[in-house]
Amino acid sequence: MKKNPSRRSFLKKATLGSAAMTSAPFLISASEGEKVLMKRDYLDEQYTANDQINLGLIGSGIQGIYDTRAALSVSGVKLVAACDLYSGRLDRAKELWGDDIFVTRDYRKLLNRKDIDAVIVATPDHWHKKIAVDALKAGKHVYCEKPMVQRWQDGQEIISTQKSTGKICQIGSQGMSSLGNEKAKQLYEDGAIGEIVMLDFYNDRYSAEGAWQYPIPPDASPDSVDFDTFLGNAPEVPYELKRFFRWRNYKDYGTGVAGDLFVHAFSTLNHVISSHGPNRALATGGLRYWNDGRDVPDVSITLYDYPKTDTHAAFNAAFRINFIAGSGGGGGFKLIGTEGEMEVGQNSVTVRRSKLGMVPGGYSMVAFTEATQEKIREGYAAQNLETRDSALNIGGTTWEAPRNYKGAHHDHFYNFFTAVRGKGKVIQDPTFGLRAAGAALLANDSYYKKSPVDWDPVSMKLM
Structure with a gap:
């Protein structure tokens, strides 16, 4: 569907009354700092034990635990099994969710259980494709953590398997279904910022934990950690606990800052503006501080080009990550348009619209005589470029x-x-997930090649 995100369409909607009341407040008055509450309605349904969805967790690490907690906050869901390659995490799963849950180091044993309806795949990135495909073929619905794949070439297998099995597969960029994203999409389509010109995204961190130096438990050993299985299809290397517990630091298992952080931004951006993604990327950066054996950068800056489509103008996006930000940390996601800017968070959206200066001021007028200046002012006034509206x-x-x-x-x-x-459709299916992951992973391709890379966002492959 074609969109017309212009000032005229936005102002028209704002004057139509109830059809656009949520967009109207800052247009009716030129106030600054006005606040409006958003609303979310949930189906108020009660489920019996026979109606509940039985859930299995594959990868009971940090994100797996947070995912499971969020999943169990939904009515009618019960965790019945957990899988991990470190026995201490299986102990933790029982500690959190009861001694009666089934635990295993072999995800295939979990998938073979008939009492499991859906699984969370929260493993290291290099295992996502294999386990997601196996789970779908085993008849399980799949919630797969982002990025959907470690390599863009692996994405089509998940897409085709989901279609052939008919099972639900949602990619887990956890902010995607937020109130913030929902409102931002509405505002953008209503023309709140005019035509998009630029996206500015950044994430600054200033801690060892934020830079993925996760703790290594004292009981970790060849007996409690199945390192050989962890390697999977990655190159064979000697047993090393840092690689297991800090796998994000290594391109053999993870996807660097692009797959961990950029992919969230692309998920939101592509959703808000109804886009397939960028068609070009240029990345730079380096390993500036965390020289702990990692082989991925801790500072990364990537510029993306988005082509013109029916839903947005051609624009540029700047993505920046800094794991040694002496400022103390912070982050932002801002859409900048011809008529305003929109800052998007999971729990809030702020739109600011400013007056575009069209009449020359003292800076450029200083070069002319007083008489000429007066004639110039009269000429601009006759054009009525700065209206009261x-x-x-x-x-x-x-x-x-x-x-x-x-x-x-x-x-x-x-x-x-x-x-x-x-009773509905997922907001982030495998096709959407591959477009977000593929766009993010362009940063890695460009960084390691030391050159720009071109991408086809429709067919989802490198050019």
Whole structure:
């Protein structure tokens, strides 16, 4: 569907009354700092033990635990099994969810269980494709952590397997189903910022944990850690606990900052503006501080080109990650348009619209005589370039989630389980997941090749 995100269409909608009341407040008055509450409605359904969705967790590490907690916050879901290659995590799973859950180091044993309806795949990236495909073929619905694949070439197998099995597969970029994304998409399509010109995304961190130096438990040993299975299809290397517990630091198992962080931004961006993604990337960066054996950069800057489509103008996107940000850390995601900017978070969206200066000021007029300056001013005044309406329709409004909002992570699992029950569609299917992952992974391709790379966002492959 073609969109017309212009000031004229936005102002028209804002004056139509109830059809666009959520967009109207900052247009009706030129106030700054106005706040509006967003709302989320959930189906209020009760489920018996016979109706519940039985869940299995494959990869009971940090993200796996957070995913499971979010999943169990949805009514009618029960965890019945967990799998991990470190026995201490299986002990932790029982500690969190009961001694009666089934635990194993072999994910195939979990998939063979008839009492499991759906699985979370929260393993290292290099295992995502294999386990997701096996789970779908075993008749399980799949929630697969982002990035969907470690290599873009592996994505089509997940897409085709999902289609052939008919099972639900949702990719787990946990902010995707948030109130913030939902409102940002509506505002963009209403023309809140005009035509998009640029995206500015950054994530600054200033801690060892934020730089993936995760703790290694004292009981980790060849007996408690199945390192050989962990390697999977990665190159064979000697047993090393850092590689197992800090796998994000190695391109053999992870996808660097691109797959861990860029992919979230691409998921939101592509969703908000209804895009297939960029067609070109140029990356730079380096390993500036965390010289702990990792072979991926801790500072990364990537510039992306988006082509013009029916839903957006051609624009540029800047993605920046810094794992040694002496400022103390922080992050941002901002869409910048011809008529305003929109800052998007999971729990809030802020739109700011400013007046575009069209009449020359003192800086350029200084070169002319007073008489000439007066004639120039009269000429601009006759053109009426700065109307009263343009001066009134400026200001800022923030849409905020209510205090009792259950959160984006809950909403993403709510979306997944609603689809599993046949009452809706997932918001991030494997095709969407590959477009987000493929775009993010262009940063790695460009960084290691030391040159720009071109991408076909429709067919989802390198050019």
